[in-house]
Amino acid sequence: MPNNARWSRRHLLKAGAIASVPLATGIGGCSIFSKPTAGSKAAALQAKIGGTVVVKSDAAYEAWRKAMIWQLAKADRKPDMIVQATSTADVQEAVRYAAKNGMKATTRCGGHSMAACFLRDTGMLIDIGHLDGVEVDKATKTAKVGPGVFSRGLSERLLEDGLAFPGAHCGTVPISGYLLGGGVGLNANEWTHGLSVFGVKGIDIVTPDGEMRHASETENPDLFWAARGGGPGLFGVVTQFHLQCFDAPGVIWGDTYVLPYTALSAVTDFMRDTVPTLDRSVEVLYAVAAIPDKSKDLPAEERFQIFLDVNAFAKDEAEGRRKVAAITNHPVTSLAVDAIRDRAGSYDRYYSDNEAGFPQAHWMGDSIWVDDPTEAMRIIGEALPDCPAPRAAPLVLYTGEQDQPDAAASRYAPYYIACYFEWDEEADEAPSRAFSRELFKKLKPIARGSYINEMDQEGRPEDVPDCYSPEAWARLAQLRKQWDPTGVFHDFYGQA
Amino acid sequence: MKKLYGTALAACAAALVAGMSLNANAQAEATDDPEQVVRDLYTAFEEGDMAAIETLIAPDATWTYYGPPSALPFGGVRRGPEGVGDFFAKVAETLDNPVAGQTRFLVDGDTVIVPGFEESTVKKTGIRYRADNVHIFKVRDGKIVQFEEFIDSGKVLLAFQGDDSVAVGKSAAAAVATPARAEGKIDKSVGKALFTTCVGCHGDDGQGRAMMYAPNLTGLDSVYITRQLENFRQGRRGKIEDAHGFPMVGRATAIGDAENLAAVVRYIGALPDAPAAKVAQRTAPAGLAGQLATCATCHGQNGEGNAQMGGPAINTLDSDYIALQLANFRSGIRGYDENDGQGQLMAAAAAAIPSDDDVVRIAEHYGR
């Protein structure tokens, strides 16, 4: 069945005879307007907040639950209560309420977590996607940004003041969960020690007692330490980020090369040997993807292609050309079967181009950090032809050798390797997930841990601690005890 | 390789997008496949494509709606394309805002079984009913030879007889008009839930976010919003070259079925209107009187929109957004699909604007 058949429910009307019948006015009438049952839990909280409280007995509960997850594969977990906050005061009320009523809370912002790690079977889910302020101080090159602001919007807004911040590679990722989990961001190699979270200079956080606190290097430094990387297991709700910004590039100068699959080891060697010699502001990644409509029976060389993407954050064209010269002159690029060269890009172009690569589909992902991509890509390359997911895309990004500040974000190596799997039919889901799990179990021994934000928390919950150094994991647990002694917030996904 | 996008990830797009609505919406060609024939018929209904309906229905086909013709004018057995025309004429005479959706297409040899629903307002009683139904088609040689609609016609009959125990949405329709909070009532509708995904780009209250290139949605006619969402879902808008429209293909598709679509449109319709530009107080740009007159025909004198003509309000849009859309219409990025009649009209009108400078002047005249 074509993919769209499941989604397009055509309206049977507008036949010639009734051509003037309007489509939407008064379509269906079952909007759920209701007061929460008097005296119920929901009613008590609803009375205090400007947002919306939804409980399991509400007719639209299922729609709300599913709407919390951005992608199309909807994890089947059901929190007791969903609170869509519209202000920081709402968040405080919700946390106090959860504490008082013994409901364990989690936070959801953009719902982009591929594992939907925010969705739990009990307790309260606090949706903070509406907290969307942006305040820029051009003089100090800082910005106060609400968690719900999308990476693309932030970059456009900062550009107005000649500034930039390393946002996610896909424009619709809000900064919230992205930053709190670490943030593999655009030009983070040059700007923020390889992870965007190191551009966070402070946070405002609602702690388990419902108080609003500021945390930074000097104020509540232990909370600050935890928030810089501890995201999906954080014992609080961050309502604002204080960001250090950078001078915006005049141009994002770059090339994209399409290489045959036979060039896989050559590209990997190039990633290993040449890319680290480049200026930090040159971001290089490659991805492997199936060529559309090729039969699975064909040999791998005929089914897959490699896309090598280069972006130099530069003052101007001349600087951009200089920065990427070592690539344009490299023999690996002469293997290209197609290419876009000399792209004078911008954030707008980057995010527009990237949109199609991240469709709102049924998907999952997993990731590792490695010092050297060779062995990992050998393993992935070997497994890929047997991947049951209709679309699978391994990706290798160089994020640089770094000397990082001490923070919960403690797993890192210069190469980030992720695999994304996408399917349309339910029947493909379980095999795709099993394939990914098996592949990453194989990769684990050669990895320096995984990246929590793109880790298969549902498939490998036992490896969630491996997204942190043993010391950081222990310290997170100790800080949780200290800040959240009664357990107002859920622990990391899948942890007791 | 036909297309090359800017980055590696985007390039995976070539693979990832394949199979999404863009590809899947290639125009149907004449086919003998029973399921496709039936799908083509639904499409033809949707497009009001009488010519296609005529070719899809065999001259001697029977068209049956089980229900008493004496009370339900569209009930009974009819024959051939003319009979089908008469069926819809009777529907149009007696029902307002008929909406239907299909949930599945089950094929058994030459028979296609389509469970779905229908929802309509009976003109003479004002009662809106909703009934589940099953359509059973028999297809031979690429033509429909038999159609049967099994529906809870008892419910339909009660709606015709003025029995509002079968009415849907009365209270909901009333509630839409009043702001949710006014009476301590909280909107927890499916539409509001679905709108969660919209806020990042279109704003918490649908007011638009320039930094996301996303327009204000408030104050727009619901028919227009529905049409655009359908356009995105059906590949009639948002091709990949439409950098800021393309993301909507995925979002509109993810809304889900027709009921969900209606729910989110209804929610948007109830949001408080963002302020409109005071176009009446502006001096019209010189030398463009003819152009502005064309705009006014469908969009109103001051860009307030004209629902009758299918023209949305434009005085609630940012001028940058208007300019971008005009440019898109001029370059074939929007209004390119022959099934997007209104879009094609706009493409023709936009093509007549003398220059790119004039595009900007017109956009600034109407926009915020």
Ligand SMILES: Cc1cc2nc3c(=O)[nH]c(=O)nc-3n(C[C@H](O)[C@H](O)[C@H](O)COP(=O)(O)OP(=O)(O)OC[C@H]3O[C@@H](n4cnc5c(N)ncnc54)[C@H](O)[C@@H]3O)c2cc1C
């Ligand atoms: C299309 C797409 C592209 C992506 N691209 C990138 C990329 O380029 N780089 C990258 O690093 N990652 C990327 N990711 C992964 C992304 O960083 C994570 O999915 C992240 O969780 C998204 O943030 P969110 O606000 O949607 O989090 P959600 O999914 O809403 O929440 C995830 C978890 O974060 C915690 N959390 C979120 N916000 C708060 C808060 N304010 N206070 C306390 N806890 C909070 C919660 O515990 C929650 O369980 C991408 C994901 C997708 C779907």
